[in-house]
Amino acid sequence: MRTILSDVKGRRFLTKRRIRQARNLVLGKEINQGLVFKLILYAVLIITSYIYMNPMLKMLVKMVMNVKDLVDPTVTWVPSSIYLGHVAEAWKLLNYENSLMISLFIAVSVAVLHCISCGLAGYALARLDVPFKRTIFFLLMLAFIIPPQVIILPTIMVYTKLGLNGHLITLILPSIFGFGVKGALFVVIFRQFFMTHSKSLEEAARIDGATALKFYFRVMFPLARPAILVVFLFSFVWTWNDTYYPRMFLSPTGDMPLAMKMTFIDTALGQFIQNGGFPEYMAEPIKMGASFLTILPPVLIYLFAQRYFIESVERTGLVE
Amino acid sequence: MSRKRVLTARSLRRLEGTLFIAPWVIGFIAFLGFPLLFSLYMSFHTVKILPNKVAYDFVGLKFYREIILNSSALYDKLIPYFQEVVLMVPVIVIFALMISILLNQKLYGRFLFRAIFFLPVIFSTGAVLLQFINQGEGNLGFLERFELGGYLDTFLGDSSWAKPVKEVLNHFVLVLWYSGVQILIFLAGLQTISTSAYESARIDGATPWEVFWKITLPAMSPFILLNLIYTVVDMFTFPSNPVIELVNTGNYGFNSALAWIYFFIIIIFLGLVILIYSIMNRRHAKNYV
Numbered sequence: 169m170r171t172i173l174s175d176v177k178g179r180r181f182l183t184k185r186r187i188r189q190a191r192n193l194v195l196g197k198e199i200n201q202g203l204v205f206k207l208i209l210y211a212v213l214i215i216t217s218y219i220y221m222n223p224m225l226k227m228l229v230k231m232v233m234n235v236k237d238l239v240d241p242t243v244t245w246v247p248s249s250i251y252l253g254h255v256a257e258a259w260k261l262l263n264y265e266n267s268l269m270i271s272l273f274i275a276v277s278v279a280v281l282h283c284i285s286c287g288l289a290g291y292a293l294a295r296l297d298v299p300f301k302r303t304i305f306f307l308l309m310l311a312f313i314i315p316p317q318v319i320i321l322p323t324i325m326v327y328t329k330l331g332l333n334g335h336l337i338t339l340i341l342p343s344i345f346g347f348g349v350k351g352a353l354f355v356v357i358f359r360q361f362f363m364t365h366s367k368s369l370e371e372a373a374r375i376d377g378a379t380a381l382k383f384y385f386r387v388m389f390p391l392a393r394p395a396i397l398v399v400f401l402f403s404f405v406w407t408w409n410d411t412y413y414p415r416m417f418l419s420p421t422g423d424m425p426l427a428m429k430m431t432f433i434d435t436a437l438g439q440f441i442q443n444g445g446f447p448e449y450m451a452e453p454i455k456m457g458a459s460f461l462t463i464l465p466p467v468l469i470y471l472f473a474q475r476y477f478i479e480s481v482e483r484t485g486l487v488e
Numbered sequence: 489m490s491r492k493r494v495l496t497a498r499s500l501r502r503l504e505g506t507l508f509i510a511p512w513v514i515g516f517i518a519f520l521g522f523p524l525l526f527s528l529y530m531s532f533h534t535v536k537i538l539p540n541k542v543a544y545d546f547v548g549l550k551f552y553r554e555i556i557l558n559s560s561a562l563y564d565k566l567i568p569y570f571q572e573v574v575l576m577v578p579v580i581v582i583f584a585l586m587i588s589i590l591l592n593q594k595l596y597g598r599f600l601f602r603a604i605f606f607l608p609v610i611f612s613t614g615a616v617l618l619q620f621i622n623q624g625e626g627n628l629g630f631l632e633r634f635e636l637g638g639y640l641d642t643f644l645g646d647s648s649w650a651k652p653v654k655e656v657l658n659h660f661v662l663v664l665w666y667s668g669v670q671i672l673i674f675l676a677g678l679q680t681i682s683t684s685a686y687e688s689a690r691i692d693g694a695t696p697w698e699v700f701w702k703i704t705l706p707a708m709s710p711f712i713l714l715n716l717i718y719t720v721v722d723m724f725t726f727p728s729n730p731v732i733e734l735v736n737t738g739n740y741g742f743n744s745a746l747a748w749i750y751f752f753i754i755i756i757f758l759g760l761v762i763l764i765y766s767i768m769n770r771r772h773a774k775n776y777v
Contacts, residue, residue, distance in 0.1 A: 212590065213590055221607075296501070296508055297504075298502075299502055299506060304509060304513065307516055310520075313721055313754065313758060314751070315754060316725070317747045318747040321523075321527055323519070326523075345511050345519065347519040380508065384508075409612065411614035459615075463611035463613065466610045467611060470606075474603055478606075
């Protein structure tokens with residue numbers, strides 16, 4: 169009798185445990201561990217990223233549609249064939265090789281100069297004995313919130329006086345001193361990075377009698393690799409994408425970077441259509457092709473640097 | 489060498505510090521300080537560009553009065569844009585916070601999603617975005633599908649908010665595209681919350697809902713402020729910002745005044761953000777005690 173009872177009890181215990189195991193698998197011990205939660209999470213993320221990327225995907229599809237697909241309302245997502253004529257047309261309109269080289273030249277020089285100049289300023293603010301440090305830090309914050317529109321007109325006047333207006337160098341010049349597109353932010357990034365480093369290295373160098381400049385370029389700058397990567401990538405991308413400064417500083421007929429050339433595509437295409445170059449529905453895929461060509465280089469660089477980049481953001485102590 | 493010996497160690501270090509910061513300070517004076525003051529000067533003057541010189545005639549507050557009393561630039565363009573910004577900033581920050589919390593879960597393929605949500609930072613160039621806005625890409629599609637436009641009209645009526653609300657809804661996805669950096673900042677911020685705080689909360693029997701409000705949100709509050717400010721600053725160059733068109737080389741005096749009014753509104757805006765933030769923070773601290 170007793171053995172039977174205990175057997176039943178044991179069995180009941182076993183099934184209870186099995187139920188609990190199953191429940192844990194589905195619902196999880198904690199709310200964020202179970203299968204149901206994971207599934208919901210995936211669903212939410214996938215749907216959001218679909219909505220998020222929708223304009224991009226549409227752009228890619230529209231770009232490769234041929235004329236027949238464009239006028240056919242049943243074709244929304246899958247084109248009947250991949251047609252590269254629009255991209256070729258956009259290539260020609262953008263004067264792609266030329267604009268690409270200009271964009272690369274400007275963005276790379278600005279990014280390199282930002283790494284050097286903002287690094288120096290950031291290091292000084294984080295570690296060195298700078299007179300009026302608080303005032304300078306306040307000016308840095310001010311530099312961050314001043315809209316470019318407030319200072320653009322005097323800058324144009326000065327550039328005109330110096331005979332620089334319309335020259336590509338006007339876009340690079342501010343970055344020598346750590347200004348230009350979001351320069352203040354890069355100083356802050358470097359500052360935050362150097363703040364998190366231990367002071368022992370500097371003390372050792374000081375005892376050895378190294379000057380700050382030598383020490384900085386020999387030791388600290390190479391150590392700042394994560395911060396350099398982050399600043400370089402952001403600076404490159406933002407300078408590449410910037411259309412405000414080029415539009416104000418450059419002449420509308422001369423050499424110009426890709427992002428700015430894009431703004432002229434509209435007018436160029438409008439004229440083409442008016443002159444009977446091609447029907448109006450052709451304009452959109454060409455614009456999309458031009459957009460694609462403009463954003464392709466930074467996207468490629470990002471895809472390549474993506475892994476190191478996100479790691480670096482975490483290591484820069486950007487937010488501490 | 490002999491000069492160096494005269495300097496004390498402290499002043500030598502000061503000299504080094506000055507040397508390091510000098511380029512930035514020179515740059516500040518040349519590229520921000522001087523233009524800032526000069527545009528303030530110009531906003532009180534009529535600027536005439538003559539063949540060999542520039543003439544400035546003092547007009548006092550004339551331009552400011554003109555703009556504030558009746559100008560389409562301020563009331564038809566700037567104010568509606570600021571109404572849009574008022575809507576966009578919370579949308580962006582809340583979206584970024586939600587996505588970063590989702591992405592902070594242990595999840596297979598997290599890197600892929602992270603990359604997707606960061607991608608727009610790489611390609612949101614003004615011209616391309618403007619292209620999307622003009623073609624009506626980036627709306628969620630529910631305005632037409634559920635005939636929401638009609639509801640909005642009856643709800644908001646003729647109030648000045650109707651247009652900004654619709655405008656924002658029309659390029660909602662593109663607004664969300666401005667949350668890439670913010671997600672990054674929030675993700676880095678979430679890493680700073682220690683796991684032991686969550687563990688002890690769980691042992692005390694707190695529900696996830698309570699954990700979010702009592703642990704995650706307070707710990708994230710400095711990052712929320714950071715992101716609010718960053719988002720407001722980021723909106724300077726949002727492609728539909730009318731100031732980009734308005735401040736041109738047409739009329740230096742008038743446009744400088746307009747730019748300064750714009751700057752002034754932004755300072756008030758940031759001041760309000762910081763004020764609201766500190767009030768909320770204090771109230772929260774009280775609740776804790």
